[in-house]
Amino acid sequence: MGSNRLYLDWNATAPLHPAAREAMLRAMDLFGNPNSVHGEGRAVRAAIEAARRQVAALTGAGPAHVTFTSGATEAANMVLTPEFRMGRTPLAVGHLYISAIEHPALREGGRFAKDRVSEIPVTSEGIVDLDALERLLSAHDKATGLPMVAVMLANNETGIIQPVSAAAKVTQAHGGLFVVDAVQAAGRVPLDINEIGADFMIVSSHKIGGPKGAGALVSRGEILMPKPLIHGGGQEKGHRSGTENSLAIIGFGAAAAAAVAEFESRNTTITGLRERLEAGMRQVAPDVIIHGADGSRVPNTCFFTLPWLKAETGQIAFDLEGVALSAGSACSSGKVGESHVLVAMGCDPKLGALRISLGFATTEEDIDRAISAFARIAGRRKAAGQAA
DSSP states (O other), X not given: OOTTOEEOBTTTOOOOOHHHHHHHHHHTTOOSOTTOSSHHHHHHHHHHHHHHHHHHHHHTOOGGGEEEESSHHHHHHHHSOSXXXXXXXXXXXXXXXXXXXXXXXXXXOTTSOXXXXXXXXXXTTSOBOHHHHHHHHHTOOGGGOEEEEEEESBOTTXXXXXXXXXXXXXXXXXXXXXXXXXXXXXXXXXXXXXXXXXXXXXXXXXXXTSOSXXXXXXXXXXXXXXXXXXXXXOTGGGTSOSOXXXXXXXXXXXXXXXXXXXXXXXXXXXXXXXXXXXXXXXXXXXXXXXXXXXXXXXXXXXXXXXXXXXXXXXXXHHHHTTXXXXXXXXXXXXXXXXXXXXXXXXXXXXXXXXXXXXXXXXXXXXXXXXXXXXXXXXXXXXXXXXXX
């Protein structure tokens, strides 16, 4: 893309953070296999373990509890399984309960059969219904195994923050396992797997300014772990076989460290930028609907509906203005269709919604350009209506 393009789709992927780029450039000279015992191998191993400590610091976990994967989707498929081990003892999970607004990586149910997956409804405000979760778990058939509950910390479309600590307590009161998808929350809200009370947490590299191709499944302890998804040489303590993608992992670690170091300043700035954006949008189009505006959201996300503009039309219009944004999630093979999140919230999905998401490199000038593009699109719509 040319330098005149404006990128406002950080929830889909973040540009590479300078710290991650620098770390990866240095790591290109580390060519050894991290599982070799010679000096070249040990040098790569040391860099991977440093990255493990950095990701652990981001999530509030111990470094030994971080298992690197190829991304969040693999981590989800790894942990969403009926087969676990408690030490050496097999442990069966009988049913998976996922919120109705989960990312497709979790909505597919991982390794659970379709008839062993149930949805937890959400309220019209887009928040997981804890009373419904209580009813579902009360009706769970314990003879099939333990229940597992998976709820995202921050929704990838609306940015609405979910009551994951409360959901974890409900789950554990019924003897279940709790998984939190923290992909969109990492670097945007404080993360601590122990404070949340989650058994497992999923994080992704490219959402926080690291490279694509790396993610992690983080556990609260080492005793309880899912049956491996990928078998082979027993890397990652036997949890995930295959030679580690050292370059991506090192970049992931550097991005995680930057997210921790810049957390306060970054999010204070981004919150102000989103407020500036939404004020400008309301001034241009008072009928704009900003989903989740009255609740708690991550600071960088604005998910909005214009009653007179279909989502796919709006996405094209903004793209022609040089502005990159999304019509909902960008993780479904580029499809633009009904938002399952809006459907779950009871909204009319036909018009859909557009998502603007900001990041560490977004500036006030970018926001003003976005508002100007918004005004031109609204102006053309108004002119077309008057001509009709």
